[in-house]
Amino acid sequence: MIRVAVVGAGVTGLAAAWRLNRSGVETTLFEASDRTGGRVGSAEFSGRRVDTGPDALGPDPALDELLEQLGMTGQVEIPDPARAFRLTAAGDLEPFGVGGGAMFGLTGGIFSLPARLEEASREAGVDFRLGTGIGGIEEVEADFDAVIVATGAKAGANILGGQVSEALRAINGLSVTLVHLAIPTSRIGREMNGTGYLADPAEGRLVTGCSWSSAKWKRLAGEPAILRASIREAGQGEVIGLPDEEIVGKVMAELAPVMKIEGDPVETMVTRYPDALVVRDEEHAAAVTAARSALGEDSRIHLVGADFDGPGISRSIAGVRQTVDAITEGKADD
Numbered sequence: 001m002i003r004v005a006v007v008g009a010g011v012t013g014l015a016a017a018w019r020l021n022r023s024g025v026e027t028t029l030f031e032a033s034d035r036t037g038g039r040v041g042s043a044e045f046s047g048r049r050v051d052t053g054p055d056a057l058g059p060d061p062a063l064d065e066l067l068e069q070l071g072m073t074g075q076v077e078i079p080d081p082a083r084a085f086r087l088t089a090a091g092d093l094e095p096f097g098v099g100g101g102a103m104f105g106l107t108g109g110i111f112s113l114p115a116r117l118e119e120a121s122r123e124a125g126v127d128f129r130l131g132t133g134i135g136g137i138e139e140v141e142a143d144f145d146a147v148i149v150a151t152g153a154k155a156g157a158n159i160l161g162g163q164v165s166e167a168l169r170a171i172n173g174l175s176v177t178l179v180h181l182a183i184p185t186s187r188i189g190r191e192m193n194g195t196g197y198l199a200d201p202a203e204g205r206l207v208t209g210c211s212w213s214s215a216k217w218k219r220l221a222g223e224p225a226i227l228r229a230s231i232r233e234a235g236q237g238e239v240i241g242l243p244d245e246e247i248v249g250k251v252m253a254e255l256a257p258v259m260k261i262e263g264d265p266v267e268t269m270v271t272r273y274p275d276a277l278v279v280r281d282e283e284h285a286a287a288v289t290a291a292r293s294a295l296g297e298d299s300r301i302h303l304v305g306a307d308f309d310g311p312g313i314s315r316s317i318a319g320v321r322q323t324v325d326a327i328t329e330g331k332a333d334d
């Protein structure tokens, strides 16, 4: 039996460990923090448990397969109505064609995916090492037949040395600040008859997306309404570094006229994700290619995760399937 180490227990590392274990590989999963899930997380907000990171999944056959293996196919939730809006330059909301809603949720929240992956993988015998950050690849390389690095590019740069490290440092993400707002529906003049709206930052908007979370997801229905505004910034960002009250003030200044909101929110929560969301462009593709070729084709070290195959979860899961299958092909019975 071959032995493989996975470094990083975000949703990608968890999916890798799960697939390795199912292929008959002895699998050890190292995670620096004391919880799994990485950028996927949850918190109590206004009496409900909200996703603090991703709140939807994109379609992909590899994700479908994973959900089926985990017995979660019946938990897929498509928002109703699956209608999104776009904020026009004039400040109006107009419907735009997402036809049938390409993105979907899970009835238990997206955070239920890593939770279920951890539960099922533990049952199946994956060795979980939480609170065990890997400082350098040499700490694990010798004991395993292969190592899957699923930490994200910046952490990966610190683990892997030399040219690989240099290539990984060229992978940059946008910084995202998420603001949850609880506001009684009676004080929101705009009907929330859809999933929310997107705005064009080129038109000078700070809030690039606002989900009407309590209308979008059944488990979040109720009073007060929950809205989730997101701010995306290049590089390290500026707004992300401001105090919570200032960020909420800026968000409300944009949201109030669009949503016809009177008064202040009754509860707010700000979550910060510096350098967390890669943009798939030519620069990104070149950096990923450089990192993977610096490792070399026959390398026993593999890079997976949102910073390489993403930015979304479903693409990362597809990357996991390809990588794990390449490792295990013909080797599982060795």
Ligand SMILES: Cc1cc2nc3c(=O)[nH]c(=O)nc-3n(C[C@H](O)[C@H](O)[C@H](O)COP(=O)(O)OP(=O)(O)OC[C@H]3O[C@@H](n4cnc5c(N)ncnc54)[C@H](O)[C@@H]3O)c2cc1C
Binding pocket: 007, 008, 009, 010, 011, 012, 013, 030, 031, 032, 033, 036, 037, 038, 039, 040, 052, 053, 054, 055, 056, 057, 058, 132, 133, 134, 135, 150, 151, 152, 155, 159, 176, 178, 273, 276, 277, 304, 305, 306, 307, 310, 311, 312, 313, 314, 316
């Ligand atoms: C605000 C926001 C909203 C998003 N919304 C969506 C969405 O709606 N839909 C979607 O599909 N995607 C969304 N994304 C993208 C999504 O978050 C990622 O695709 C996914 O969560 C990344 O998973 P990952 O496992 O690759 O990385 P991570 O979640 O970053 O996991 C990496 C893990 O590695 C661990 N680690 C780091 N260094 C070490 C070390 N040295 N040793 C051991 N462990 C280490 C970390 O603690 C972490 O647990 C969003 C991202 C952000 C920031």
